[in-house]
Every structure is written in structure tokens, then in C-alpha cells.
Amino acid sequence: MNIALFGYGKMGKMIEKIAIKRNHIIVAKIDLDATDINFSDIDVAIDFSMPNAAFGNIKNCLEHNVPIISGTTGWLQDYQKAVELCKKNNGAFIYASNFSLGVNLFFELNSYLAKLMASQDQYSVAMEEIHHTQKLDAPSGTAITLAEGVIDNTDYANWKLDSAGDREIPITAKRIADTPGTHTVSYESEVDSIEIKHTAHNREGFALGAVIAAEWIVRKTGVFTMKDVLNLS
Numbered sequence: 683m684n685i686a687l688f689g690y691g692k693m694g695k696m697i698e699k700i701a702i703k704r705n706h707i708i709v710a711k712i713d714l715d716a717t718d719i720n721f722s723d724i725d726v727a728i729d730f731s732m733p734n735a736a737f738g739n740i741k742n743c744l745e746h747n748v749p750i751i752s753g754t755t756g757w758l759q760d761y762q763k764a765v766e767l768c769k770k771n772n773g774a775f776i777y778a779s780n781f782s783l784g785v786n787l788f789f790e791l792n793s794y795l796a797k798l799m800a801s802q803d804q805y806s807v808a809m810e811e812i813h814h815t816q817k818l819d820a821p822s823g824t825a826i827t828l829a830e831g832v833i834d835n836t837d838y839a840n841w842k843l844d845s846a847g848d849r850e851i852p853i854t855a856k857r858i859a860d861t862p863g864t865h866t867v868s869y870e871s872e873v874d875s876i877e878i879k880h881t882a883h884n885r886e887g888f889a890l891g892a893v894i895a896a897e898w899i900v901r902k903t904g905v906f907t908m909k910d911v912l913n914l915s
């Protein structure tokens with residue numbers, strides 16, 4: 683498969699390694715706004731760029747009939763516009779806040795635990811995410827997806843960075859050098875705590891998941907999620 687990388691930073695480079703190992707060809711590495719991209723060569727594009735660049739890259743690919751996988755976080759105010767563009771162009775698009783298999787299993791576990799806790803008013807929920815110091819957005823996209831998993835299954839209505847009011851999930855974001863991504867969901871009562879935690883040891887899981895999603899989406903049309911790719915529920 684001919685793959686174009688939008689964003690050639692920490693993730694772009696890791697995806698390149700894994701894609702080549704899986705016998706794909708990297709036909710373009712776009713690391714800044716570019717106007718001279720040869721879209722006719724590209725079977726699928728993978729975007730791990732920056733919050734202010736992702737939507738433009740997704741739009742560009744969809745308007746040139748190139749399926750696009752995006753893992754960039756911090757641009758979700760434009761997600762619905764991307765969905766509309768995909769439908770209008772009869773294209774193919776996946777956004778995931780986290781492409782690793784482990785985190786996608788963790789999302790399922792989080793939703794299941796939230797369902798169990800929905801009727802247990804003595805517990806209150808909180809989340810913590812820890813990432814490297816270069817991360818631009820907070821809270822992480824993964825923490826937002828985890829919060830949405832709780833909101834969908836309980837009477838929590840919203841999430842908030844740091845302190846939170848009634849029926850709001852507080853998310854703490856910590857930045858510690860060289861931390862690929864650690865997420866904890868905890869339920870506290872007066873007498874005990876329940877915690878679930880996912881720790882990424884490196885970026886390989888994110889990159890492998892993105893390449894698997896790119897392999898999966900070719901010749902499909904529609905807006906998909908990692909649940910579709912991994913056949914979860």
C-alpha cells in the first residue's frame with residue numbers, strides 16, 4: 683500500500699518504521715502546510731500532526747478521494763465538519779484518540795465499570811492522565827474518550843480539567859518528561875477505592891494500531907472508529 687504521512691514527528695517516524703516492516707511504501711512525508719502533494723499516488727493517508735493542522739489535512743485528503751486515518755488530538759471542535767465532508771465526498775475516515783489495542787480494550791473496560799457504578803452513588807469518579815512535556819493539548823484525547831464512556835453510562839453530565847462541580851468528572855493532566863501516556867480512572871468512596879489504569883511503555887502500540895486501521899479502511903467508504911477496525915462489540 684502507498685501511504686502518505688501527514689506529520690513526521692515522534693509518531694510519524696514510528697509509523698514509518700512499522701509500515702515499512704509490514705511491506706508498505708511511504709510515498710509522502712508532509713511535515714508542514716504543503717500545496718504540491720501528488721494525491722494520485724496515495725492509497726491511504728495517516729495524520730499525526732498538530733491540533734491546528736489536523737482538520738486541514740483531513741479536508742485536503744477527503745477532497746482528493748484519499749482515505750484518511752487521524753490520530754491527532756485537540757481538534758475535535760471540527761470533528762462534525764470532517765464527518766460531513768466525508769459523507770459529501772463519499773470518502774473514508776477514522777479518527778481515534780488512541781489507536782493502541784490495549785487502550786481500546788481499556789475503553790471497553792471503562793464503559794463496563796461505569797455501567798456497574800451507575801447505581802452506586804457512594805462513589806465519585808475522577809481521571810488522571812500523564813504525558814511527556816511536549817504535549818500541546820490537555821486533557822489528552824484519550825482522557826476525553828474515557829470521560830465520554832463514563833458520561834454515556836452514568837448520570838455524569840460533563841468533564842472538566844482540574845476541579846469539577848456536581849455531576850462533572852474532574853480530569854487531572856500531568857506532564858512528566860518521557861512519559862508516552864498513562865491514564866487512570868478511579869472511583870472513591872469513604873471506605874475504599876477502585877482504580878483501572880493503562881500505561882503505554884512506548885509509542886509502538888499507537889503506531890501499529892494506526893497502520894492496522896489504514897490497512898483496514900482501503901476500499902471502504904464511511905466514517906468509522908477503532909471499534910469497527912478491531913471488531914469490538
Ligand SMILES: NC(=O)C1=CN([C@@H]2O[C@H](COP(=O)(O)OP(=O)(O)OC[C@H]3O[C@@H](n4cnc5c(N)ncnc54)[C@H](O)[C@@H]3O)[C@@H](O)[C@H]2O)C=CC1
Nearest residue numbers: 689691692693713714715731735753754755779780781888
Ligand atoms: N491517537 C493516538 O493513538 C495518538 C495520538 N497522538 C497525537 O498525535 C499528534 C502528534 O503527536 P507527535 O508525533 O507526538 O507530535 P510531534 O510534535 O512529535 O509531531 C507533530 C508533527 O506535525 C508537524 N506539522 C505541523 N503542522 C503540520 C501540517 N500542517 N501538516 C503536517 N504536519 C504538520 C510538525 O512539524 C511535527 O513534526 C498529537 O496531537 C498527539 O496528541 C500521539 C500519539 C498517539
Ligand SMILES: O=C(O)C1=N[C@H](C(=O)O)C[C@H](O)C1
Nearest residue numbers: 755779780817822823824863
Ligand atoms: O500526545 C501524545 O503523546 C498522546 N496523545 C494521545 C492523547 O491525547 O490521548 C494518545 C496517547 O496518549 C499519546
